[in-house]
Amino acid sequence: MRHLKRYSALAKGLYTPEGRKDRKVVVIDVRPSPTSKNADIFLQVTPGADFEIVHVLRLLIAGKRLEGLEEESLVGGVAFRQWQELAELMKACRYGVVMFGIGLTQSRGKDLNAEELNSLIIELNAFTRFYAVAMRGHGNVNGSNQVLAWQTGYPLAVNFQRGYPRFNPGEFSVVDMLRRKEADAALIIATDPSAHLPQSAVNYLKSIPTIYLEPHENATTTWANVVIPVAPAGIGAGGTFYRMDNIPLQLKKLVDFAVPSDLEALQGIKEEVLRLKRGEAAC
Amino acid sequence: MLKIINGQVYDPKNGINGVSKDLYIDGGRFVQPVQEAGETIDAGGCIIMPGGVDIHSHIAGAKVNSARIMCPEDHYDHFRAAADCTRSGVGHTIPTTFLTGYEYAGLGYTTVFEAAVPPLEARHAHEELEDTPLVDTGIYTLMGNNTMIMKALQEKDAAKRRETLRSLVSWLLASSKGYAIKVVNPGGVESWKWSAGTVDLDTPVQPFGISSRQILTALAETNEDLKLPHALHLHTNHLGDPGNVRTTLETMKTLTGHRVHFTHLQFHSYGITPKGGLKSAAPEIAEFMNAHPEFTCDAGQIVFGPVTTMTADSPMQFHLHETTGNKWGSFDVEMETGSGIVPLRYRPSVLFNASQWCIGLELLLLIKNPWQIVLTTDHPNAGPFTAYPQIIRLLMDADYRNSVIETLHPKVGHYTHLKDLKREYTLEEIAIITRSGPAKALGLSNKGHLGPGADGDLVIYQPHKDKEKMFASPVYVIKDGRIIVRDGIARQSFGGKRLVALPYGLKDLADGSLSQELAQDFADYYSISLRNFAVQYDYLPRMEVISCG
Ligand SMILES: [Zn+2]
Numbered sequence: 001m002r003h004l005k006r007y008s009a010l011a012k013g014l015y016t017p018e019g020r021k022d023r024k025v026v027v028i029d030v031r032p033s034p035t036s037k038n039a040d041i042f043l044q045v046t047p048g049a050d051f052e053i054v055h056v057l058r059l060l061i062a063g064k065r066l067e068g069l070e071e072e073s074l075v076g077g078v079a080f081r082q083w084q085e086l087a088e089l090m091k092a093c094r095y096g097v098v099m100f101g102i103g104l105t106q107s108r109g110k111d112l113n114a115e116e117l118n119s120l121i122i123e124l125n126a127f128t129r130f131y132a133v134a135m136r137g138h139g140n141v142n143g144s145n146q147v148l149a150w151q152t153g154y155p156l157a158v159n160f161q162r163g164y165p166r167f168n169p170g171e172f173s174v175v176d177m178l179r180r181k182e183a184d185a186a187l188i189i190a191t192d193p194s195a196h197l198p199q200s201a202v203n204y205l206k207s208i209p210t211i212y213l214e215p216h217e218n219a220t221t222t223w224a225n226v227v228i229p230v231a232p233a234g235i236g237a238g239g240t241f242y243r244m245d246n247i248p249l250q251l252k253k254l255v256d257f258a259v260p261s262d263l264e265a266l267q268g269i270k271e272e273v274l275r276l277k278r279g280e281a282a283c
Numbered sequence: 284m285l286k287i288i289n290g291q292v293y294d295p296k297n298g299i300n301g302v303s304k305d306l307y308i309d310g311g312r313f314v315q316p317v318q319e320a321g322e323t324i325d326a327g328g329c330i331i332m333p334g335g336v337d338i339h340s341h342i343a344g345a346k347v348n349s350a351r352i353m354c355p356e357d358h359y360d361h362f363r364a365a366a367d368c369t370r371s372g373v374g375h376t377i378p379t380t381f382l383t384g385y386e387y388a389g390l391g392y393t394t395v396f397e398a399a400v401p402p403l404e405a406r407h408a409h410e411e412l413e414d415t416p417l418v419d420t421g422i423y424t425l426m427g428n429n430t431m432i433m434k435a436l437q438e439k440d441a442a443k444r445r446e447t448l449r450s451l452v453s454w455l456l457a458s459s460k461g462y463a464i465k466v467v468n469p470g471g472v473e474s475w476k477w478s479a480g481t482v483d484l485d486t487p488v489q490p491f492g493i494s495s496r497q498i499l500t501a502l503a504e505t506n507e508d509l510k511l512p513h514a515l516h517l518h519t520n521h522l523g524d525p526g527n528v529r530t531t532l533e534t535m536k537t538l539t540g541h542r543v544h545f546t547h548l549q550f551h552s553y554g555i556t557p558k559g560g561l562k563s564a565a566p567e568i569a570e571f572m573n574a575h576p577e578f579t580c581d582a583g584q585i586v587f588g589p590v591t592t593m594t595a596d597s598p599m600q601f602h603l604h605e606t607t608g609n610k611w612g613s614f615d616v617e618m619e620t621g622s623g624i625v626p627l628r629y630r631p632s633v634l635f636n637a638s639q640w641c642i643g644l645e646l647l648l649l650i651k652n653p654w655q656i657v658l659t660t661d662h663p664n665a666g667p668f669t670a671y672p673q674i675i676r677l678l679m680d681a682d683y684r685n686s687v688i689e690t691l692h693p694k695v696g697h698y699t700h701l702k703d704l705k706r707e708y709t710l711e712e713i714a715i716i717t718r719s720g721p722a723k724a725l726g727l728s729n730k731g732h733l734g735p736g737a738d739g740d741l742v743i744y745q746p747h748k749d750k751e752k753m754f755a756s757p758v759y760v761i762k763d764g765r766i767i768v769r770d771g772i773a774r775q776s777f778g779g780k781r782l783v784a785l786p787y788g789l790k791d792l793a794d795g796s797l798s799q800e801l802a803q804d805f806a807d808y809y810s811i812s813l814r815n816f817a818v819q820y821d822y823l824p825r826m827e828v829i830s831c832g
Contacts, residue, residue, distance in 0.1 A: 006810070007810060011810075012807065013808055014430065014490070014618075014804075014807070014808045015490065094477075094478070095476075122604075122611060125601060125613070126605075127478075128478050129475075129476055129477075129478055129615070131613070131614075131615060145352070146348055146407070147410075149348050149351045149352050150343070150347075150348050150351065150379060150380045150410075150411045150414060151370075151372075151379055151380060151381065151414060152371075152372075152373065152379060153351050153355070153357075153358040153372070153373040153374050153377075153378075153379050154351075154355060154358070154373075155352050160371070162364070163364035163365050163371060164362040164363060164364045164365070164371040164372070164373065165358075165362070165371060165372070165373055165379075167355055167358070240406065240410060242407070246345050246349070246404065246407070246614070247403060247404065247810070247811065248404065248406040248407040248410070249406075249811060249815055250406065250815065250819055250821070250822075
């Protein structure tokens with residue numbers, strides 16, 4: 001809701017002085033939500049139809065005739081007529097943004113859904129300015145994507161086994177690495193695997209040495225071999241936060257904690273590893 | 284104390300042209316000859332030049348990183364494993380930050396400027412530059428489509444307008460910790476955001492009805508009012524369009540008498556055939572440059588092979604996506620600018636590309652004064668910076684150049700003049716277009732030369748008939764008096780300085796501020812609060828402030 005107020009729906013802009021009144025908000029979701037209650041148009045769709053819906057919109061935007069679809073035929077549980085109206089609305093608007101989240105990327109079709117949506121956005125730019133914003137889950141997920149990208153070339157699922165970065169989501173992503181039992185130890189930062197990973201992956205983690213940097217007690221702190229309490233980022237430790245639209249902001253430390261920050265803990269571990277390996281190489 | 288003896292020295296700024304001379308570095312800077320013993324390098328039979336200076340490259344920040352994410356295919360076959368002193372990395376046209384530093388240093392470059400940074404994303408560029416070792420760096424701050432600047436230009440009272448711009452530009456530079464004012468397709472990016480057409484010099488741009496000409500003349504004047512070390516760094520309207528020579532020359536006439544750097548001029552020196560095709564207008568542009576010593580430019584030379592185009596010129600990128608069908612990324616940076624990314628391949632067999640290649644070299648050969656033109660590939664737009672040695676060979680060796688022309692599209696001779704040009708660059712001229720000239724254009728008195736007080740950056744080359752080989756693999760690269768590269772391998776890795784300009788009139792970088800009215804606009808229309816805008820000093824631990832005036 002904060003997003004609606006600050007950025008997407010209510011905010012007043014130089015070209016939208018009336019704020020909400022100058023905007024049309026369309027929500028497409030499988031069920032009503034607080035967001036859909038604030039929408040001008042709410043299209044309640046059937047689950048798993050994302051690709052089909054976006055594809056139909058693409059064809060409509062491209063001006064293709066869709067054989068066999070009548071005005072009241074259902075596409076994703078919504079009348080075709082309503083998709084026709086939406087396509088016209090998108091083409092005619094002065095500036096449009098599609099925000100999408102895991103509803104689209106983690107349902108049937110997954111990355112193909114996202115790709116189809118990107119194609120739609122690209123094609124809309126022949127008529128007007130249109131953008132897409134991926135609404136990612138955790139706090140500073142984009143920060144980790146950005147740093148990995150400039151240091152390794154890839155935003156996630158990076159493997160250093162050969163001494164240089166390799167990238168292959170589905171092979172080197174964490175769930176896959178754990179499913180294949182490839183990791184022989186784990187260092188976990190800024191997430192709770194017990195809450196976010198499949199049970200089989202968690203079970204395998206429990207069988208290998210697991211070091212866990214975490215500010216709070218949670219399900220993982222009960223079984224991790226080593227738990228290093230760290231100051232919570234953005235409160236007890238400063239740093240850079242990359243917003244979902246890539247705007248970087250500095251977060252300042254607000255309160256002193258008796259424990260180290262993630263950075264200090266990692267630096268300490270690195271120094272100790274180097275001390276143990278000393279004699280091999282030093283620059 | 285480091286002593287380099289018996290080398291054949293090229294130091295054009297100090298009038299030294301291939302003379303044997305001993306050099307002394309102490310405390311990171313060149314000093315007068317001293318007796319004191321220290322480490323000595325015998326450079327007998329070798330050629331010595333100052334460290335290279337890249338005046339225009341895209342190596343860090345939001346759009347570069349988005350391109351890395353968008354184009355993993357650029358990385359798969361180009362990787363480097365971690366070694367004793369260096370970290371691993373990947374990427375051919377958009378290398379990772381550490382690799383960027385090692386590769387620049389490996390070519391003898393010790394200073395590089397990132398050419399296009401929106402103030403709102405400056406923090407990101409500085410973070411990446413912190414991870415780009417072995418080179419001193421700086422950023423240019425994008426201003427040519429900034430809403431607040433366009434609003435300020437509405438003011439009818441000339442004196443008041445000038446004063447507002449001075450404080451606004453000072454504040455933008457100081458907040459972003461920038462080095463120069465960068466203008467990209469003035470007004471054109473904003474116009475595209477309104478889905479309006481391309482802009483000429485006098486097209487009024489929504490929402491304030493300000494034109495490219497107004498933006499340009501005002502910022503050129505402000506650049507001089509603030510006594511900034513570098514010229515106004517300008518990417519003119521209509522990049523890449525056949526016939527854009529008309530706009531480029533008109534822009535040059537408008538800005539005559541001002542200090543302006545025309546960047547990647549190759550892309551702006553296009554004539555048009557009756558059928559709408561591309562032909563070279565390099566002779567007209569070179570003639571104008573030759574008559575206007577107040578202007579400098581860089582080449583933006585095409586390199587055949589893959590590139591990743593990226594620029595704040597979002598309409599141009601959309602057009603490139605539409606004409607090539609290649610993948611496209613586009614970004615809107617709120618009140619400031621936009622940007623776009625399209626990967627591409629230049630092919631010698633494609634007439635348009637072959638002509639572009641010839642036009643860049645024509646500019647390099649027809650602009651008579653080497654202090655007015657800098658060697659660049661607008662990395663990674665026209666080619667990767669790693670191709671500089673190849674371009675040097677093309678400039679120094681007319682036979683080689685002609686042999687490459689033979690491999691181009693057979694009709695390229697109808698539309699270009701390159702095959703008629705006989706000029707060959709001398710080593711001194713190469714030293715000028717790759718280090719002394721850009722250092723001078725940037726107002727960096729400690730760079731691009733080997734005189735006492737200059738930064739202790741130098742390169743030792745083994746002479747070779749094949750100039751590409753010679754410039755691709757220096758024997759030694761020395762930065763701040765430290766040997767960073769020996770026989771092509773990085774021997775140590777450390778962070779370079781960040782070069783930041785302090786506009787004339789400001790006491791320090793924290794001194795800049797917005798007028799009350801513009802501060803209210805900021806509060807109303809930016810998505811962050813004003814106090815979070817300026818890049819904090821934490822992001823520039825080794826900052827060197829260049830005072831102006
Ligand atoms: Zn550029």
